[in-house]
Amino acid sequence: MNSANGAAVVVGVDGSESSLRAVRLAAVEAAHRNRPLRIVHGFIWPLLRVPVNAPAGGPPGAGLRHQAEQVVTEAAAEAEATVPGLRISGEIIDGEAAAVLLGEAPAAAMIVLGDRGLGGFSALVVGSVAVQVAVHADCPVLVARGTDRADGPVVVGVDGSEAARLAAEFAIEAASVRGAPLVALHAYQHPASTGPGDMQPLVHDEGELRSEEERVVAESTAGLGERWPDVPVRRETTRGRPTTVLAEASRRARLLVVGREGRGELTGLLLGSVSQSLLHHADCLVAVIRAPR
16 A cells, blocks of 8 residues: 555545445545545546537537546545545546556555446456456555445455455555454365376365464464554454455445465466456445556
8 A cells, every 4th residue: 555645545536325335435545544536437538539629609618528528526425424534636647447546546545446337447357458457556455345244243254365465454444443353254165187197185184274274264364463552353264265255245344355376276366267256245345456567
């Protein structure tokens, strides 16, 4: 995460109800972190050489650029109503949605997006915008989806990787500002063969296997309790596919946090089945955290 003074929480807007939900979420996140809110609208029409200004003799307020200005104005009003007095700025930036948001990422504390949209943000979670932003953004990406809950834990998926460690740090901070407990959840399966000549035994010592998996969770969360003593931390290991286990955990969570690169089933998170399942089926907010390059 960009921790520089003044780094804003950035929210992408397009005028849809989903993006207004993202604005409300982003406003609260900015207030929790004492950061400004930056509202951004990717304005693709100039790239397509479509006339964007009002036609001569047209009615007041006509034209695509005026519509874009209204989108940003409405979003700013929604943010102000959500958190009165919040430092808010807005900008229309010519370009395709994902490119515009990725351009914001290096200086952002976080990017917040809705899970459905209009225009450049259409089908956000199932299309290319979400994949591009979450895979390439140099900051956490928070997707407003699922059910908004006032109770329940923050859940973080951990696997012993550096990305999971950073996800756990993000998650416990998020739990602290929400006054929520943290559940560090690790899903595991029996070892499998990785190729010819690497056959795994058919019988495993369940006790040894569980001890090893519990060590993974402990490593991913080591020291967090001392840094955030106000947050109760529960560590869980569960046998099963990460996709299934994390999606099920999201049904009781306020927020689900995952690392973008991991080990085993979490490797290449946003490019594989785990991420697609979570972004489609998680029943709460989803935050994706990347490890430094």
